[in-house]
Amino acid sequence: MSVATAAAQLELRGVTKRFGGVAAVDGVSLAVGKGEIVGIIGPNGAGKTTLLNCISGVFRPDAGDIRWEGTSIAGMQPYRVARLGIGRTFQIVRPFGSMTVRENAAIGALFGSNEARKGPREAFAIADEVLELVGLKAKAAHPVAALTIPDRKRLEVARAVATRPHLLLLDEVMAGLNNVEIDEALEMVRAVHATGVTVLLIEHVMRVIVGVCDRAIVLESGQVLAEGEPEVVLRDERVIQAYLGERYAKRLRASGAEDRTN
Amino acid sequence: MIVSPEPLLRVHGLNAGFDAVPVLFGIDLEVGPAELIAVVGANGAGKSTLLGVLSGLVRATSGTVTLGGEDMTNARPEALVRRGIAHVPQGRRLFGTMSVEKNLLLGAYLRRDREVGDDMAQVLDHFPALKDKLSRDAGTLSGGEQQMVAIGRGLMARPKLLMVDELSLGLAPKVVDELIDVMREINREGTALLLVEQDVLIALDVANRAYVLENGRVVLSGLAAEVRDDPGVRRAYLGL
Numbered sequence: 001m002s003v004a005t006a007a008a009q010l011e012l013r014g015v016t017k018r019f020g021g022v023a024a025v026d027g028v029s030l031a032v033g034k035g036e037i038v039g040i041i042g043p044n045g046a047g048k049t050t051l052l053n054c055i056s057g058v059f060r061p062d063a064g065d066i067r068w069e070g071t072s073i074a075g076m077q078p079y080r081v082a083r084l085g086i087g088r089t090f091q092i093v094r095p096f097g098s099m100t101v102r103e104n105a106a107i108g109a110l111f112g113s114n115e116a117r118k119g120p121r122e123a124f125a126i127a128d129e130v131l132e133l134v135g136l137k138a139k140a141a142h143p144v145a146a147l148t149i150p151d152r153k154r155l156e157v158a159r160a161v162a163t164r165p166h167l168l169l170l171d172e173v174m175a176g177l178n179n180v181e182i183d184e185a186l187e188m189v190r191a192v193h194a195t196g197v198t199v200l201l202i203e204h205v206m207r208v209i210v211g212v213c214d215r216a217i218v219l220e221s222g223q224v225l226a227e228g229e230p231e232v233v234l235r236d237e238r239v240i241q242a243y244l245g246e247r248y249a250k251r252l253r254a255s256g257a258e259d260r261t262n
Numbered sequence: 263m264i265v266s267p268e269p270l271l272r273v274h275g276l277n278a279g280f281d282a283v284p285v286l287f288g289i290d291l292e293v294g295p296a297e298l299i300a301v302v303g304a305n306g307a308g309k310s311t312l313l314g315v316l317s318g319l320v321r322a323t324s325g326t327v328t329l330g331g332e333d334m335t336n337a338r339p340e341a342l343v344r345r346g347i348a349h350v351p352q353g354r355r356l357f358g359t360m361s362v363e364k365n366l367l368l369g370a371y372l373r374r375d376r377e378v379g380d381d382m383a384q385v386l387d388h389f390p391a392l393k394d395k396l397s398r399d400a401g402t403l404s405g406g407e408q409q410m411v412a413i414g415r416g417l418m419a420r421p422k423l424l425m426v427d428e429l430s431l432g433l434a435p436k437v438v439d440e441l442i443d444v445m446r447e448i449n450r451e452g453t454a455l456l457l458v459e460q461d462v463l464i465a466l467d468v469a470n471r472a473y474v475l476e477n478g479r480v481v482l483s484g485l486a487a488e489v490r491d492d493p494g495v496r497r498a499y500l501g502l
Binding site: 045091175179206207242 | 405428433434436437460463
């Protein structure tokens with residue numbers, strides 16, 4: 001089940017966020033241990049992005065607490081959350097269109113965590129480092145308008161990593177990539193993780209959840225439906241009912257069998 | 263190749279691009295009436311640009327696009343919609359602060375016939391989840407429901423050919439399977455479909471025939487099952 005809460009780097013206790021009368025996030029408790037890669041999955045509208053928005057300070061939870069390295073960050077302004085070492089990407093990437101790839105990455109450092117904000121010169125040094133990490137070094141001087149979709153996603157990750165986070169929140173950075181592009185993106189996530197960053201990611205692509213996550217948490221209607229090792233969670237009958245569907249579950253089992261025989 | 267003598271859509275030697283940047287090179291592609299065609303390929307291969315040309319949003323620099331034998335190369339978007347081409351764009355592109363009903367009706371904007379109401383009823387038969395959400399702002403719907411509205415809007419034009427760009431993008435696996443079922447229904451009712459899809463397995467599973475685009479060129483085409491078993495496709499797109 002979950003990592004011992006004593007060692008939790010991020011801990012949510014009964015977090016609730018309502019819009020009008022609807023609880024988009026409804027009493028969610030979860031813990032993420034330092035160095036983990038945890039995946040959040042669940043139906044569209046289950047509250048995954050809202051939960052990320054609560055953690056990163058975009059929304060103030062209506063109830064519950066969010067504790068980061070032991071202190072409460074619930075309701076804290078997003079820039080302060082970023083300074084404390086929580087970086088994030090957005091589902092719809094919005095790079096600064098008139099800037100180069102390198103300048104976009106440097107922005108992350110300039111407005112990032114306390115470790116990143118060391119002035120413009122240091123920001124460009126960090127930008128160069130993270131662009132190498134995500135595989136965009138060769139395109140550092142390109143205008144962002146010239147980037148393909150997979151590269152835009154890489155840049156979105158680079159901007160977040162440039163904030164020097166201890167925890168990186170990734171919101172569907174692999175949507176719209178094909179299997180081979182996903183495998184390349186997984187390498188990127190592993191590379192970032194290897195620098196000591198904890199990762200909490202939202203994805204609908206099971207190749208990602210199975211390929212890189214230590215644990216998966218399933219949200220449905222704002223609540224935690226299931227949690228555990230990805231392979232186990234994806235075989236959970238409730239998860240198949242609510243999220244995967246019978247046919248997908250069957251394909252997943254079949255492709256697993258194929259992987260093993262290849 | 264299973265193509266009727268006079269296809270619904272014929273693309274021949276198509277070159278197109280943006281400003282001075284060419285994207286498509288000598289594309290040949292045909293869609294027969296009531297065929298279900300998949301177009302697959304990596305990001306940046308030119309798939310969405312191809313749909314852009316077919317719906318009059320991107321200019322062809324050379325080559326031809328014919329519909330039912332009639333030359334429609336570089337026709338205006340509204341002329342193409344009138345001739346029966348509807349485009350469901352990547353990312354849905356709904357009017358988020360307008361109601362679901364208005365978004366659907368916009369698909370029928372060019373129509374002057376009396377059967378718009380019937381088609382609305384049929385769209386809601388395909389997507390019963392939208393029935394009690396007609397007055398909601400489209401932007402408040404879940405991703406899956408928004409995709410239903412986008413497809414429904416396309417159907418409201420009563421197209422002969424419905425082109426869907428990235429049906430599965432950002433959607434839960436179960437929802438993707440449900441939408442694929444609706445695609446099959448729509449196709450069975452006689453509408454040809456052109457699916458541009460990143461999830462190559464799903465696309466090749468549902469399609470009759472498929473085209474593989476690489477760097478703006480068709481590098482492989484054939485029956486979907488043949489394309490799926492092609493060693494290059496398995497390596498380059500399926501990651502098997």
